[in-house]
Amino acid sequence: MHISDEVLDDLRARLGRTRWPSPGLGAPWEQGTDLDALVALCRYWRDEFDWRAIERRLNAWPQIRTSVDGQLIHAFHVRSPEPDAFPLVLLHGWPSANIEFAELLGPLTDPVAHGGRAEDAFHIVCPSLPGFGWSGPTRQPGWTPHRIAGAVVELMARLGYERFGSHGGDWGSMVTSQLGLHFPDCVPAIHLNMVISTPPRDVADPLAGLTEVEKARVADMRARGRSEMGYQQIQSTKPAAVSAGLNDSPAGLAAWIIEKYRAWGDCHGDLASRFTDDVLCALLTVYWATETIHSANRIYAETRRAGPGASLPTSQVLAPMGYSRFPADGFAPPRAWVERLYDVRSWVEHDEGGHFPALEVPDLLIGDLRGFFTGFR
Numbered sequence: 001m002h003i004s005d006e007v008l009d010d011l012r013a014r015l016g017r018t019r020w021p022s023p024g025l026g027a028p029w030e031q032g033t034d035l036d037a038l039v040a041l042c043r044y045w046r047d048e049f050d051w052r053a054i055e056r057r058l059n060a061w062p063q064i065r066t067s068v069d070g071q072l073i074h075a076f077h078v079r080s081p082e083p084d085a086f087p088l089v090l091l092h093g094w095p096s097a098n099i100e101f102a103e104l105l106g107p108l109t110d111p112v113a114h115g116g117r118a119e120d121a122f123h124i125v126c127p128s129l130p131g132f133g134w135s136g137p138t139r140q141p142g143w144t145p146h147r148i149a150g151a152v153v154e155l156m157a158r159l160g161y162e163r164f165g166s167h168g169g170d171w172g173s174m175v176t177s178q179l180g181l182h183f184p185d186c187v188p189a190i191h192l193n194m195v196i197s198t199p200p201r202d203v204a205d206p207l208a209g210l211t212e213v214e215k216a217r218v219a220d221m222r223a224r225g226r227s228e229m230g231y232q233q234i235q236s237t238k239p240a241a242v243s244a245g246l247n248d249s250p251a252g253l254a255a256w257i258i259e260k261y262r263a264w265g266d267c268h269g270d271l272a273s274r275f276t277d278d279v280l281c282a283l284l285t286v287y288w289a290t291e292t293i294h295s296a297n298r299i300y301a302e303t304r305r306a307g308p309g310a311s312l313p314t315s316q317v318l319a320p321m322g323y324s325r326f327p328a329d330g331f332a333p334p335r336a337w338v339e340r341l342y343d344v345r346s347w348v349e350h351d352e353g354g355h356f357p358a359l360e361v362p363d364l365l366i367g368d369l370r371g372f373f374t375g376f377r
Contacts, residue, residue: 074134093170180319264355266328328354
């Protein structure tokens with residue numbers, strides 16, 4: 001991956017010309033991204049952030065670009081030195097990119113060098129989802145999790161992997177679920193750090209039989225649905241309404257994205273406690289330089305238009321599933337609901353971490369992936 005000096009110079013110039021809004025009313029972050037925090041991050045992005053250093057570290061890992069189903073796909077492809085390593089796909093979500101998993105590539109592919117066992121090794125394929133980063137922008141409609149799952153199977157076959165596991169969070173969890181639903185012969189097991197399961201409709205009281213903890217989590221999910229999903233309504237119905245501004249203003253792009261890391265991460269209101277400025281600026285730079293915020297946002301509208309079967313499973317997922325729950329993640333359906341659609345073989349609940357565990361608590365996620373896939377190699 002490479003970003004030209006011209007693009008980086010233009011980015012800094014635009015950050016320097018930002019026309020900031022008047023200060024918000026009410027408490028910081030109450031109505032979206034806090035202005036002071038945004039100004040500070042954008043100044044760091046303009047004056048101190050070193051994309052070239054990030055680029056060098058990322059380019060130390062082997063990568064591929066190939067056309068699948070008419071769409072150019074970029075992926076990290078890191079083979080393990082262990083001959084019996086198990087192929088594993090890592091799938092990100094929104095507003096993220098495949099670089100989210102960069103710190104996992106070494107420990108997963110070469111566990112012996114990172115305090116693990118040779119039998120825990122994986123061959124890793126970590127693509128950018130179509131429409132995101134260097135796999136975008138998409139030029140055709142219809143890129144839903146269902147279609148992306150088919151593209152992943154084709155990509156893996158092209159790389160020589162006829163049998164593989166998949167892990168995902170956010171949109172990556174939906175793609176992974178589609179893999180487990182439609183391709184169980186080549187995907188023997190799936191692992192998720194986000195699972196969406198709706199209340200059962202064939203019972204009078206969906207909350208009956210749940211523990212008090214589970215009932216509290218359901219109430220929290222519903223509360224978050226009322227307060228945290230405004231972005232989803234826009235991106236599911238009128239994504240173009242904000243795309244021009246986000247594609248033209250790096251400060252606007254940052255405001256749209258970093259609020260999600262604060263809201264969904266396990267940072268208790270302190271964004272910097274889980275996500276460094278370098279991590280945030282690297283993710284923002286990927287969106288900016290590839291001009292993919294519109295096509296990334298559009299996955300919501302494309303999926304909504306296609307109907308629920310294009311994202312969430314509507315019948316039993318045959319591939320066994322492992323789930324890692326991180327407490328700050330907003331999706332926490334009761335296990336009984338999840339087991340209606342998934343063959344749950346592992347259910348791990350952690351005491352820390354949020355929606356982006358690969359960035360927040362990578363060691364916990366690495367341990368869960370090693371442990372779960374042991375029985376499916």
